[in-house]
Amino acid sequence: MSEKHKENFITENTVYIHGKFDIDIIELLPKIKEEINKQKTFKDGKVIFSINSTGGYYYILTSLLNLIDYAKKQGVIIETVVESMAHSCGSLLACSGSTGHRYIGEYAQHLCHFITNDYSATTPTQIQRQAEECLRLQNNIKNIYKKYCKETAQNGYIDKLFNNMKDDYFYIPAKECIKYGLADKILNVD
Numbered sequence: 001m002s003e004k005h006k007e008n009f010i011t012e013n014t015v016y017i018h019g020k021f022d023i024d025i026i027e028l029l030p031k032i033k034e035e036i037n038k039q040k041t042f043k044d045g046k047v048i049f050s051i052n053s054t055g056g057y058y059y060i061l062t063s064l065l066n067l068i069d070y071a072k073k074q075g076v077i078i079e080t081v082v083e084s085m086a087h088s089c090g091s092l093l094a095c096s097g098s099t100g101h102r103y104i105g106e107y108a109q110h111l112c113h114f115i116t117n118d119y120s121a122t123t124p125t126q127i128q129r130q131a132e133e134c135l136r137l138q139n140n141i142k143n144i145y146k147k148y149c150k151e152t153a154q155n156g157y158i159d160k161l162f163n164n165m166k167d168d169y170f171y172i173p174a175k176e177c178i179k180y181g182l183a184d185k186i187l188n189v190d
Contacts, residue, residue, distance in 0.1 A: 013039060014048040021056025021089040025064065032067055040074040047071060048079045049097065055088025058115070058137060065144065068096050077101055082174075082183065087111035092141065095148040095182045104183040110172045112145075112165040114138060153181030 007019025010031050017025065032047070039045030068078050080097030082090075082104040091110040095102060104110075115137045121127040142162055150158055157180045164170040177183040 010035065013046060014050055016050045017090065017093065018050070018052045018083075020054060021058075021060040021064075025056075025060050029063055029067065032064075033070070036067065036071040036074065036076055039071070039076045044077065045075065046077040046079055046101075048081060049093060050081050050083060051086050051090050051094050052083040053087060053090035053093075054085065055090050055111070058089060058141075061089040061092055064093060065096055068093075072098060079103070080183075081105075081187070082108045082110070082177075084108050085111065086182075088113060091182065092144050092148075095145065097148075099152060100184050102182070102184045103187050104174045104177050104185075106174055106186050106188045108174050110177050110180075110182050111169055112161060112172065113169045114165055114167065115141060149181030151181065152184065154179045157181065 006024070007016075008022075008024040008028060009016050010028055013035055015028065015032055015035075035047055039047055071078055078097045079101040080094045080103065082094050084105060085108060086094040086104075088111060091112055094104070094110065115134055117130070117134060119126075119130050119133075121130045145161060146158060149161075153161075161170070161180050172180060172182065174183070174186050178186070
């Protein structure tokens with residue numbers, strides 16, 4: 001029997017998020033912090049996040065974002081590269097890179113959407129609590145997009161993003177990602 005193929009892993013200064021945001025990423029967090037601390041000793045220290053993900057658990061994303069913010073405060077450049085897809089949590093991770101260092105493949109895309117969950121509420125009180133929690137988390141997601149995209153988004157595109165992701169999955173092709181401030185540069189385009 002062969003070992004499970006790793007989808008999320010780190011080699012040197014590159015973190016590969018090529019799977020779901022799941023427990024595999026939690027296990028990477030100490031290694032990522034160790035690499036950040038190593039990179040902060042260099043003049044142009046950098047950690048690269050290679051992203052090809054369908055998303056996953058929000059709480060795992062926020063752990064990564066805390067490390068990214070820590071790295072930036074230490075003067076470490078965070079480069080994000082969307083290889084093919086940055087869906088859901090992958091989109092939020094991709095846009096968190098250092099401004100000017102957020103790349104997307106020419107045929108890649110982001111997927112932004114209203115938060116989903118797998119709770120199974122059965123009483124009116126549980127349904128109300130679940131709805132309140134979803135709205136709270138959706139507000140957090142909006143704040144993450146504002147924090148990382150507002151500076152580079154074209155006029156009105158942050159509001160357009162929020163309107164489009166209210167009720168449906170909103171797929172954004174690479175060229176459009178620049179307008180929304182989700183990415184800075186398209187790979188393989190002169």
